[in-house]
Amino acid sequence: MVRFDVLSQGEELVSGSTTDTNATWICAELRERGFTAGWITVVGDELDGIRDALAQAARRAPLVICTGGLGPTSDDLTTEAAASAFQLGTVERPDALAQIEARYRARNRAMPPANRKQAVLPIGATLLENHWGTAPGYWIDVGEPTSRLYFLPGVPSEMKKMFSHHVVPDLLARYSLPPRRTIVFRCVGLAESEAAQRMAGMDGPGVIVGYRAHLPEIHVKLHLDPGVEAEPLIAETQRRLAEYVFTIDGGPLAAVVGEKLASRGETVATAESCTAGRIAADLTTVPGASAWFIGGAVVYSNAEKVRQCGVDAAVIEEHGAVSEPVARSLAEGIRTRTGATWGLGVTGIAGPGGGTAEKPVGTVHMAVAGPNGTTHRRLHLPFDRARNLQMTTALALDMLRRQL
Amino acid sequence: MVRFDVLSQGEELVSGSTTDTNATWICAELRERGFTAGWITVVGDELDGIRDALAQAARRAPLVICTGGLGPTSDDLTTEAAASAFQLGTVERPDALAQIEARYRARNRAMPPANRKQAVLPIGATLLENHWGTAPGYWIDVGEPTSRLYFLPGVPSEMKKMFSHHVVPDLLARYSLPPRRTIVFRCVGLAESEAAQRMAGMDGPGVIVGYRAHLPEIHVKLHLDPGVEAEPLIAETQRRLAEYVFTIDGGPLAAVVGEKLASRGETVATAESCTAGRIAADLTTVPGASAWFIGGAVVYSNAEKVRQCGVDAAVIEEHGAVSEPVARSLAEGIRTRTGATWGLGVTGIAGPGGGTAEKPVGTVHMAVAGPNGTTHRRLHLPFDRARNLQMTTALALDMLRRQL
Numbered sequence: 118m119v120r121f122d123v124l125s126q127g128e129e130l131v132s133g134s135t136t137d138t139n140a141t142w143i144c145a146e147l148r149e150r151g152f153t154a155g156w157i158t159v160v161g162d163e164l165d166g167i168r169d170a171l172a173q174a175a176r177r178a179p180l181v182i183c184t185g186g187l188g189p190t191s192d193d194l195t196t197e198a199a200a201s202a203f204q205l206g207t208v209e210r211p212d213a214l215a216q217i218e219a220r221y222r223a224r225n226r227a228m229p230p231a232n233r234k235q236a237v238l239p240i241g242a243t244l245l246e247n248h249w250g251t252a253p254g255y256w257i258d259v260g261e262p263t264s265r266l267y268f269l270p271g272v273p274s275e276m277k278k279m280f281s282h283h284v285v286p287d288l289l290a291r292y293s294l295p296p297r298r299t300i301v302f303r304c305v306g307l308a309e310s311e312a313a314q315r316m317a318g319m320d321g322p323g324v325i326v327g328y329r330a331h332l333p334e335i336h337v338k339l340h341l342d343p344g345v346e347a348e349p350l351i352a353e354t355q356r357r358l359a360e361y362v363f364t365i366d367g368g369p370l371a372a373v374v375g376e377k378l379a380s381r382g383e384t385v386a387t388a389e390s391c392t393a394g395r396i397a398a399d400l401t402t403v404p405g406a407s408a409w410f411i412g413g414a415v416v417y418s419n420a421e422k423v424r425q426c427g428v429d430a431a432v433i434e435e436h437g438a439v440s441e442p443v444a445r446s447l448a449e450g451i452r453t454r455t456g457a458t459w460g461l462g463v464t465g466i467a468g469p470g471g472g473t474a475e476k477p478v479g480t481v482h483m484a485v486a487g488p489n490g491t492t493h494r495r496l497h498l499p500f501d502r503a504r505n506l507q508m509t510t511a512l513a514l515d516m517l518r519r520q521l
Numbered sequence: 522m523v524r525f526d527v528l529s530q531g532e533e534l535v536s537g538s539t540t541d542t543n544a545t546w547i548c549a550e551l552r553e554r555g556f557t558a559g560w561i562t563v564v565g566d567e568l569d570g571i572r573d574a575l576a577q578a579a580r581r582a583p584l585v586i587c588t589g590g591l592g593p594t595s596d597d598l599t600t601e602a603a604a605s606a607f608q609l610g611t612v613e614r615p616d617a618l619a620q621i622e623a624r625y626r627a628r629n630r631a632m633p634p635a636n637r638k639q640a641v642l643p644i645g646a647t648l649l650e651n652h653w654g655t656a657p658g659y660w661i662d663v664g665e666p667t668s669r670l671y672f673l674p675g676v677p678s679e680m681k682k683m684f685s686h687h688v689v690p691d692l693l694a695r696y697s698l699p700p701r702r703t704i705v706f707r708c709v710g711l712a713e714s715e716a717a718q719r720m721a722g723m724d725g726p727g728v729i730v731g732y733r734a735h736l737p738e739i740h741v742k743l744h745l746d747p748g749v750e751a752e753p754l755i756a757e758t759q760r761r762l763a764e765y766v767f768t769i770d771g772g773p774l775a776a777v778v779g780e781k782l783a784s785r786g787e788t789v790a791t792a793e794s795c796t797a798g799r800i801a802a803d804l805t806t807v808p809g810a811s812a813w814f815i816g817g818a819v820v821y822s823n824a825e826k827v828r829q830c831g832v833d834a835a836v837i838e839e840h841g842a843v844s845e846p847v848a849r850s851l852a853e854g855i856r857t858r859t860g861a862t863w864g865l866g867v868t869g870i871a872g873p874g875g876g877t878a879e880k881p882v883g884t885v886h887m888a889v890a891g892p893n894g895t896t897h898r899r900l901h902l903p904f905d906r907a908r909n910l911q912m913t914t915a916l917a918l919d920m921l922r923r924q925l
Contacts, residue, residue, distance in 0.1 A: 131559070132548060133547070133550070136545040138540050141534075141537050144537035154536055154537070154565055156535070156565075156574065157561075157564075158561070159562075159563075173577075309593070310592065310633050310635045310636055310655075314633060327532055329533045329539065392802070393798070394791075394798020394802040398799045400797070401795075401821065402906075402907065404874060412822055415791065415798060417801075417814050417817075421859065424858070500653075
């Protein structure tokens with residue numbers, strides 16, 4: 118198990134104007150190849166700060182990926198900081214300079230004097246050519262035990278190409294790592310704490326259980342070392358998480374619903390009051406949704422419930438717009454009018470206003486109308502408006518999924 | 522200048538499955554209030570790692586914001602790590618326990634035993650109530666010179682509310698920072714680089730211009746030191762950003778549209794093909810939207826365009842579903858059928874499939890039908906499916922806003 122650290126350098130990352138997506142990408146790439154994630158450190162344009170962060174990362178991990186701070190301007194300080202952290206000194210490298218000049222020549226331009234700085238590397242660095250931008254990358258080995266630090270540009274597109282082109286082959290040659298397997302159980306309708314309770318005791322030698330809230334979904338992950346037999350663990354996890362699992366290693370809920378509909382040659386239409394288009398919008402995040410999604414009605418007002426789905430105004434009067442009969446009527450009405458195989462109807466009180474003692478905020482009625490009749494479900498959600506609507510959307514799709 | 526560090530905790534952040542957006546948000550919030558960004562450290566679910574990262578951050582900065590690791594599962598280790606880092610010991614806090622139990626009681630559920638763990642805090646911690654989730658937050662003062670560490674949940678929506686509700690007032694009371702004024706110009710339809718070009722030269726003594734991409738919006742901020750006269754700067758910024766500004770210091774685009782409709786006593790209805798409910802969903806993020814939003818149609822299939830909005834099938838045949846006459850017909854049809862003051866119609870090719878040489882991916886036709894007739898706009902968007910739909914939604918709402 119080789120451990121790695123990531124060091125992201127750039128004032129824009131600590132000033133709050135840019136999110137560090139480089140580190141996430143690097144972590145995913147290395148984890149998939151069997152490396153173990155250590156820390157991510159993000160530092161701004163401070164020479165001392167970068168120096169300290171580099172020294173600490175090299176002490177923590179035998180492999181450090183550094184991005185950013187290799188540009189031509191005065192606030193690009195990474196090379197100077199690296200030379201200082203590891204007492205290496207710097208030198209202008211003819212090979213690096215030739216590469217930068219060639220890049221400008223190819224664009225029929227002269228290299229601006231400022232870019233000469235990018236050819237200055239720590240003494241002893243191994244150059245990594247950048248075919249996608251001006252900043253050369255490099256690696257250095259430092260300390261005892263040795264830590265190898267790779268320095269790559271901060272521009273994400275350049276960094277990714279440099280990583281794939283130079284770093285990955287280098288690591289594969291250097292380490293022979295067994296690939297760890299990760300199996301992802303995507304669940305909906307289950308709280309993270311409940312998932313953890315159900316999975317209690319599943320950890321063991323070579324088996325790590327991880328949880329990730331990806332609201333409204335919860336992902337339960339099995340990380341298995343090589344040699345661990347996966348099938349019994351997958352079956353046991355499936356048994357414990359039961360019907361809350363909507364896919365193993367598959368896509369989001371809307372995509373799973375779409376795949377099921379497509380494979381059955383069926384279609385769905387939606388009639389949404391409180392969710393007001395969120396279910397339709399979620400279904401159409403899936404490319405090619407037109408094969409199984411017909412359309413629907415956003416029936417925010419009572420008049421639209423009557424007009425678009427044929428809900429009986431007297432039923433609304435008697436039971437209220439947020440009620441079982443109205444949800445059923447919405448699902449059945451939209452199914453009949455669109456000719457879809459399945460009709461989904463949702464009505465509820467998302468909040469913050471609109472609640473009563475009898476029907477508090479978070480009360481939702483949903484119904485699925487299909488070839489074998491209509492089913493209904495009532496929810497009591499405890500969240501704020503946005504999360505109530507997000508959860509309602511997911512649980513409505515899940516209600517349909519369970520019937521497919 | 523008070524320096525702060527951010528510590529983000531979560532295995533998902535170092536494993537590459539989730540990008541740490543919390544740290545970016547916190548950095549922006551604190552920088553705007555005059556604090557100086559130090560490091561961001563991201564650590565996984567390792568007790569020793571979290572402990573070391575906490576100890577180091579507290580040595581580096583007098584203010585540390587920590588997020589994550591406060592949940593009920595075995596991999597939630599932040600409190601244990603904090604107690605260990607600062608030799609504090611832990612205690613189950615009745616006030617914290619009462620808060621968690623009350624949250625479950627409000628949902629007519631018993632607190633799962635696992636959640637009891639969330640009531641265990643470091644000895645001496647000051648509880649920060651969480652009205653938006655189960656994990657209580659807290660702060661502790663440690664070391665000499667003192668560093669104050671705030672511990673907040675990792676779920677971004679909860680973290681942001683906890684930060685705004687508890688941390689900000691606390692910091693304002695603790696530090697007497699010059700009351701810098703910030704004016705936010707929210708824009709849509711303008712790229713960040715174009716906004717920066719338009720604002721060139723507006724920086725000056727006591728005047729900092731900031732940009733935040735908050736897709737599909739761009740926020741341009743004027744940060745003014747005390748004594749700087751605001752009005753001429755506001756007027757000049759408004760002049761430069763012109764009609765792209767939809768509000769100064771106001772809410773999101775949907776809320777601005779809703780306020781304008783409400784003040785005019787008018788209503789809107791939507792007919793959406795490619796956006797498939799996203800415009801309706803966006804409008805109904807605004808509490809109380811039922812006062813001015815009637816509902817609408819999701820007309821994904823051509824048959825639904827005909828059925829729900831009375832689009833002429835021959836027009837679809839002749840011009841295609843993605844065309845100016847169909848967009849106009851959708852807007853006019855939904856306006857007439859719902860009786861709304863305004864009808865919004867959108868049809869387009871979001872991608873990745875469906876494009877042709879004549880109508881490439883990103884082609885969108887949108888129309889607004891109102892008391893004085895119908896206007897039309899054609900877009901050519903260069904993004905992927907999700908961003909094309911997001912941008913279409915915003916530009917459709919903005920098209921309506923400009924007529925109000």
